[in-house]
Amino acid sequence: HSAFLSALAKREEANRTGKMMTIIFIRDKNARGQEVSGYIDFAHRLKSKERFESYFNGTKRLLPLPGDL
16 A cells, blocks of 8 residues: 555554644545545544544545544
C-alpha cells in the first residue's frame, strides 16, 4: 500500500490513546467523478465504529464524510 497509508497505520495507536493528534486533508474524486475534499480528524474517526483495516490494506479509499471537519 501507499506511503500515506503506511504513515497513518504507524500513527494509529498514538491517535487512539490521545498521545498524538493528526489532521488529514484529502482531495479526491468520488465514485461519480465529483471532486471531494475536506479535513479528517484521524483520532475522532478512529473512535467511530468504522474499521480502518480496509483503508490500511487498500480495499477502501479514505474520503471525508459529512461529519468531518
